[in-house]
Amino acid sequence: MTQDLPGRMLRLLSLLQTRRTWTGDELATRLGVTLRTIRRDIDRLRDLGYPVDGTTGTAGGYRLAAGADLPPLLLDDDEAVAIAVALRTATSGVAGIEETAARALAKLEQVLPVRLRHQVATFQAAAPLPVPWSTGPTADPTALALLAAACRDHELVTFAYRRGSGETGRYRVEPHALVAADPVWYLVAYDTGHDEWRLFRVDRLTDPAPTGHRVPPRELPAPDAAAYVAGRLAAAPARYTLHATVPADAATVRARTYSLPGRVHPLDDHTSTLDLAADNPHHIAEQLLGIDLGPDDTIHGTPELAPHLEQSAQRLLRAARALTRPDENRSSQDTAHGGSNENGVGHR
CATH class of the missing domain: 3.30.70 (Alpha-Beta Plaits)
Known part of the structure; x- marks a missing residue:
């Protein structure tokens, strides 16, 4: 169990959760111990069920890999509150995100310390529910997660894509970034088949698959991914x-x-x-x-x-014109509808 781990191993686990790969020397320096101690602590984590992979070579090191079960996460106070607030307000253009976020929030609240639970409860009392204005297209959360990982790892992916004209084709791309332009999610990627940068709507994308082939990142022809999306949409x-x-x-x-x-x-x-x-x-x-x-x-x-x-x-x-009819007509209508709105609230 997590509480049985010594403080150093908790710090080691926290480091492994913040970056994809650490070298043994980096971990030893951060924790102020020897490389041999790091190796022993890594073995202890593995014995406790944490899937820590070790790689060799000049770029070798340790990383926390995906396992059959989600291991406990170590969050500081600000991170825990930020996640709780984000889950409470999750209404982006992702299919099923509201229900999934509610389940995750319920699990998180069960393990929050009392002091943090009070902060989250205070926020919820002031903003009890988000208003889901958007009714536009939604993206598959599984596809978003796969594409996000491919962007991070610079891994080529393939997928089927339906264009606005209705035509469908398969693409092999170097993913660069995901950008949300409410309510649509876009993938910024380099199309290797046509040798050009492209913009793909994630809601029109199906069967994304990683290829296992990684490539060096390309320089985007824009200051950042958001600027690229804005420019392409403006020129469409x-x-x-x-x-x-x-x-x-x-x-x-x-x-x-x-x-x-x-x-x-x-x-x-x-x-x-x-x-x-x-x-x-x-x-x-x-x-x-x-x-x-x-x-x-x-x-x-x-x-x-x-x-x-x-x-x-x-x-x-x-x-x-209906609002400027004679006063007597307005008065009779106000009486029939129970008077004016006392709260003075306008509706969208």
């Missing part, structure tokens, strides 16, 4: 487009239209250009609700988008 072709000049600074326009950085460009401190693109015209209509557009001659785009924007405007106009 779409059925409907709209370009406009907006009398507001770029930060304000991005915030009010929920646009990717590449869609908004500043002209000066008070004016920006906005480029919107979507296959669903209602998405563009929704983005335009939060801003005022500039002169008519600065607005350009897909002519087929116009009737959809007009329909959205008519719906809003009808709602506005």
Whole structure:
């Protein structure tokens, strides 16, 4: 049992859980013991059921491998609270994540010390349940885990992929990173079959399989994976487009239209250009609700988008007219519906 281990072995186990591979010399230096002592402690961990693998060669060392059972994890106070809070608020675009997170949280809370359980309970009282707004596509958590490991280990993977057109093909890629652009998860990877960087939606990806072949990491043609995803999404072709000049600074326009950085460009401190693109015209209509557009001659785009924007405007106009009917009509309706909302809460 964990409590029977001496303090040094607990520290050794903690180190093994924080990094994939440690050399014997590194562990000996960290713990202030000899290499021979490290070897004995590793053998003791193995006797207790911890699957510690040993490798040889210039890059050899020790690592905590996957076993039949999950070994006890050593967490400090901040790590335990952070995990509990993350589990409580897990509503990302991963299939079944809410139910799985609830089960994991229940197990974690059972073993939390009283002082930490109180912190988690305080947070839960202030934020009892997350609101699951997103109803978009969800990714398979097993596929995410496999791809995350492949990104970490720079291991080639293969999978079947369904493109937006409906066509399906198999790919062999060098995975680089996973990026969540709510609610969609994307895999940034180098496509070895076409010799180019690609973006793959994980919800369209099936049968991922590691190949066991590792390669040196490639340099991504962007500052980081998130910037690469944002740039590719901004440049992606779409059925409907709209370009406009907006009398507001770029930060304000991005915030009010929920646009990717590449869609908004500043002209000066008070004016920006906005480029919107979507296959669903209602998405563009929704983005335009939060801003005022500039002169008519600065607005350009897909002519087929116009009737959809007009329909959205008519719906809003009808709602506005209904709210401005004579006072006596409003009063009778308020009475019929039990008066106004005392809490003043607006609903999405």
